[in-house]
Amino acid sequence: MQLHLEGSNAIKASADRVYSMLTDPGFVAKTLPDAEDVRVLDGSSLEAKIKLRIAVVSSTLRMRLTIGKTAPPTKATMTAEGSGSGSAMKITSVFELSGGPSTTMRWSADADITGVMAGIGSTLLKGFATKKVSEIFTSITAAVEAAA
Amino acid sequence: MERLFQASVDEVGKLIGLGKSELSILEDADVAADELLVSEYEKYLERKYNPEVPAVLARHNLMGVPIQERYGGRGARQLVESLFLERLGQTGLGVITFVDVHLCLGSLAVQDWGTQEQKERYLPGAAKGDVVFAYGLTEPEAGSDPASLRTTYVKDGDGYRLSGSKYLISNGSIATNLIAFARPADGKGVTAFVVDTSDKGFSVDMRLEEKIGLFTSDTSLLTLDDVHVDREDLLGEEGKGLSLAYAALLNGRIGIGSGCLGVMEDCLNQVRERTTSRVQHGKEIARHQLIQRHVAFIESNLEACRWLDYRAALKKDEYEKDLRNLALRADADRLSAVAKYMSSRSAFESADRAVQCFGGFGYSIMSPVAKHFLDSRVARIYEGTDEIMELKIASSVLGREFEAYR
Structure with missing residues (x-):
């Protein structure tokens, strides 16, 4: 099951500051919502157990996140790959930063989902993914603004 | 627009021609249906009524689709209303049940049978979502044979008093108003009334959540215990x-x-x-x-x-x-x-x-x-x-x- 999502967020911090935080696995580790056993592996990757909840049903996926500094300070990539609870997921995302003193972060993500989770269908999954991504970016935006 | 819905809209458009305002209703329905998808599914898994339904519909000005524009609705003809419901039906019958009862059974009963005063009193609120209708015909002992209903009314000064039970009532515990059917305690002929659910004597006895489906739709057992309604709340003709x-x-x-x-x-x-x-x-x-x-x-x-x-x-x-x-x-x-x-x-x-x-x-x-x-x-x-x-x-x-x- 393939999904494509895209959007943008405004963050009240300079692009340099946003970029350095977003590409820091230590910072990302602290901002991931519903994450457990988070371990920073090196300067560009981390591992975590991510809990995905859909109403009363929750799944736990062990994910590995890899950050790529494609074109500092404007473009970065993040790949998240993992499996658990009968599902597997690979998400490839691209972030582009522009503007100042506030930063506009444009992002797009392509997800490939298989197993139990894929069964609920792309329409619903897209709805849930949009909701989850919104939570993640709200959390990241709040953390960047608090630290800036 | 969703692919199959777009095909329906195109076909109906060729058949009867759809105006700009009609297409706008259908576009709004398409957006609202997408917005309702996640909450409907979550509430279904939780086996709970979905309160997002009236909120999302009101936000998109869809609570009064067939209500005439002069009362704040969007004045949709039946076929446009059908298309609107077709799109919402993709999200499930929980949403449809809410809308069907509020609009087709409740609001349209007032629009088609109500006095001018009743239309002005209820329809603008219904179109905004401030008024939500339930329809009280079914009773524990009267299902397919509504003529056997046992809820009664007696004259009370300038109004009436209603007593009885209404069973399996969709929107029952969330409605502001109930279209209630009752027969005279001492005579024949069924009469319809618009009952304010905040009135003394009206109570929600049970929220019926033990259904095999339709969890996101509210279903209730209602009791009318000597509820007073004014003469102005009689809907249509007495006995009709x-x-x-x-x-x-x-x-x-x-x-x-x-x-x-x-x-x-x-x-x-x-x-x-x-x-x-x-x-x-x-x-x-x-x-x-x-x-x-x-x-x-x-x-x-x-x-x-x-x-x-x-x-x-x-x-x-x-x-x-x-x-x-x-x-x-x-x-x-x-x-x-x-x-x-x-x-x-x-x-x-x-x-x-x-x-x-x-x-x-x-x-x-x-x-x-x-x-x-x-x-x-x-x-x-x-x-x-x-x-x-x-x-x-x-x-x-x-x-x-x-x-x-x-």
Whole structure:
């Protein structure tokens, strides 16, 4: 099951500051919502157990996140790959930063989902993914603004 | 717009021509349906009423789609209202039940039968979402035979007092107003009233959550214990309540038929995606001929029911322009029964076949098609059972003297 999502967020911090935080696995580790056993592996990757909840049903996926500094300070990539609870997921995302003193972060993500989770269908999954991504970016935006 | 809905809108547009304001209603319905998808699914899994439904519909100005513009509604003709319900039906019959009762049974009963004062009092609020209607016809001992209802009223000064129970009432615990049917304690003839649910003596006795589906729709047992209603709250003529009830059900049945089209559309979308992506025996299961048989069944039934529902809607629109024409009314009644009968049965069987295409996961309540399977069963029961629809359809062909329920 393939999904494509895209959007943008405004963050009240300079692009340099946003970029350095977003590409820091230590910072990302602290901002991931519903994450457990988070371990920073090196300067560009981390591992975590991510809990995905859909109403009363929750799944736990062990994910590995890899950050790529494609074109500092404007473009970065993040790949998240993992499996658990009968599902597997690979998400490839691209972030582009522009503007100042506030930063506009444009992002797009392509997800490939298989197993139990894929069964609920792309329409619903897209709805849930949009909701989850919104939570993640709200959390990241709040953390960047608090630290800036 | 969603692909299958867009196709319906295009076809209807070619048939009757859709104006800018009508297309705008349908575009709003498309956005609202997408917004409701996640909360409907979450509440279904939690087996709880979904309070997002009236909120999202109100946000998109969709609480009064068929209510006349002079009362704050969007003045949609029946076929446009049917398309609106078709799109919402893709999210499930929980949403349809809320809308059908609030609009087709409640708001339209006031619009078609109410006094000018009642229309001005209730319809602007209904169109905004400040007024939510429930429809109190069914009782513990009166289902398919509403003439046997036991709720009574007595004259009380310049008004009336109502006492009795109303059972399996959709929107019952969330409604601001109940269209309640009662008979005089000392006489014959059923009368309709608009009851304010905040009035003394009105209570929600039970929220009926032990259903086999339709969890996101509110269903309640209501008690009227000597509830006072003013004379101005009598709806239609005293003693003519059953005519009003049947006229409202004519609206409601077209609505349920339209919602069932949406159910079939979502089943088709889900089956298409699932069977073209799941691989068994080395190929996508859609390549197996026995799976294709299920796909063909759903598609054929959807197409057949679509035109039955549109035809009933067109006939209703024709009748609306000539309200004294009883032959037209009888024809609209017959076609609405046919549309509801066929669409509800086809939706349930389509959901069953969709569950089959999903295999083991189809049996999980997490599968989107299981939701339709559980929800759509009720459409063969409420607002006229399959059997009552069969009797109505048969007597419309054979003549009134053959009405089996007389």
